[in-house]
Structures are given as C-alpha cells and as structure tokens.
Amino acid sequence: MYLTKSDIENLERKKRLNIINSVSGIKPANLIGTKSKDGQTNVAIFSSVFHLGSDPALLGFITRPTGEVPRHTYENLKETGFYTINHVPTTIADKAHYTSAKVDREVSEFERCGLTEEYLNGFHAPFVKESSLKIGLSFQEELPIKINGTIMIIGQIEELIIPDEAVDEKGYIDLSLYNTAGISGLNTYYSLQPVASFPYARPSEIPDFGA
Template sequence: MRTVLLPKDDNPAYFYGVLTASVVPRPIAWVSSRSAAGTPNLAPYSFFTVVSGMPPVVLFSSNGEKDSLRNIRETKQFVINLAAEPLFEKINATSAPFDAEVSEFEAVGLTDEPSERVDVPRVSQSPLAIECSLREIIPVEGSFLVLGDVLCVSADPDVLAEDGLPSFPDLAPLTRLGRTEWSFPGEVRAIDRPAAP
C-alpha cells in the first residue's frame, strides 16, 4: 500500500520538499540580470524549462519577489548561464541572500562579460549562455513564471559537437534534486524514436 502525501496548510514547506524531491532531476537556470541602476545580479533557479521551440521561449520560476525578478521587470532582459559541473560551489554560493546593491559576480569571484544581444552580463566561466528578452511574467500566488524570448545562444566552441549542437558530456550540466542534493552528469544512452506502426 502506498503512502499518500498531501499538502498541509499549516506547513507549506513540507509539500514544497515533497515536490522538489519528486520532480528530479531539475535543470538549473543560472540567471544573470541587471538592475535599472546598473548592478549585476546572479542567482540559480531550479524550476526551469523550454516552453516553445518555434518561437524559442524558455521559462524559469521565482518563488517570491527576488532581485532577479525585480531586475527583469525593470530592464526586460536576462541571461540564463549554463550551470556546469566545474562551477558547482560558485553556483551554490550565488544562492545566498545578498543585498540588492551587491554584485554576486564580485562577491563569489566570477567574471562577468558582455552578452551578444542584451545589456546584461553573462558568466565568462559558463560554457553556454541563453540571452532573453522578457515575454511575460505570470503570477501564481507567491511565485512568478518568467517567460523569455530567446534572442541567441552563445557557446564555447569546445562544447559543440560535430553537428553544431551542444554536447551533453562537454556541457557537464548540474541538476538539482531534493533537500540540499545536487546531481552530476552520468551515463548517456541514445535510442531512436520508433517509426509510426
């Protein structure tokens, strides 16, 4: 017999824990943004996915009003930097609750560099960056879905395969699990989709 886990009005953190330990692994959007005053911001978000391929649209979710959300509302731009395995500790460090006037790039020892299509810096050490303009922010109670139109993807040539597409083993992306757990790249297997019967 299964154990049934239910939301608890008096303990919403419990069911948040249930969901984040159940929907695994989750890719990480390492979001860089810039305030209207010009301060860069960098923070990881593990509720992240592709919404559409044509037009290219991505989405991440902010639980609460955070600096990234305020900055994106102000400037209408952001960058999703790939959260790669060698940057594990620095990615985690950028999740600390820094003041809005503090640049996480400087605080944790990362290098920012100009992006190609937006006036928001990307992480120089990250092998791939998805540059976005804001499409829409959708409130869901105390959370916010941030949809971005993808303007371009810039990639280190070393992470591109012969077909010009990003290579999973070379990207070495991190993912989030439940609790304080993270997952590292593992075995990759390929299988063709079946033809129509």
C-alpha cells in the same frame, strides 16, 4: 515510505520542503544574470528553467512570490527587459549554490561568490564567464500561478553561445562535454553523463519489447 496528502501536510516543514523539492528528480542548474537600470548586477541559481517552444525560441522559469522577500532577478528583468541564463558547470557548483543567499541589493552575487561578469555583443544583462553555454533573453510575458503565488517568466532567446564541439551535425547538444551540473532538491548537485540516444519515435518503428 508511503505518504498521503494529509501525511505530507503534517510533515515537519523542512522535511516536507526537502522531500517535495526532490521528488521531481534531477533538474537543470542555471545561473540567471540581470542588471538594473542603475548598473547593479545580480546573479542567482535557479533549477526551474524549462523549454516552451522552438519557433519562436522560448524558455520559461519559475520565480517565488515577490511579497516581503526582495526578488532582485525578477525586479531587474522587469525593469530592463533582459536577462541571461547560464548553465552551471560542476567546477563552480559551490559558487553557484551560494548565490541563493539573500544578500542586500547593493551587493553583487558575482563579486560575493567569486563569479565573473561577461558582456557579449552589447547585450544588456551580464553572462557568467565561467559558464560554457550561455543564453541571452528578452522578457516577453509573466503568468501568475494563483495556487501558490509563484510567477512563470517567459523569455525569448536573443543570443545563444554554445561550444562548437558540443553540437553535432543534427543540432544535438552533448551536455557532458562541458560538465553541466544538475540539482536534486535544494542543495545536492550531480554530474551528467549520456546513457543512450534514440531516434524520433514513430509508431511503426517501436521495437518489440516482448509485452
């Protein structure tokens, strides 16, 4: 298949959406948990979480335009300043997937999708109990992306819960030990297995690959 910009623009809408959502490869599957000031909880799956820096420890994610469609995750984290990011194990991929359904604000996806709210160390936003790696964040900044109306949300890590056995002496995390899932496109889930681990790349240490 060869597609030009014009070809892409002229594809049937759903086919274009599926192709473009898949070309970036396997993305992290995360559940973002929030709670409004009046106590209404929300959890939704996102595949756009990314690293922004380690000092301070920052993570970003992309949320869709707010407009006519309610964005409860965005509204809650802006209102309270706190949210959680929870890795999705393959064992709950089905439950995590259905949190993307647009339910009414008064309906908690935790209850509707069979997930369990967990509150740790007095943190305001709920963690997902079924997740092994959980991150509590404080909202720091939002950056509007003008070209398509999406918003980059930047948060600072306040709480980090990782299984001890998943972290080696250098701080590397083995995601395969607790069956973290990845997402391709909008609805295909993958299990992750390590392929190799390499040292920090220095010019003097590049192997001779016979180029």
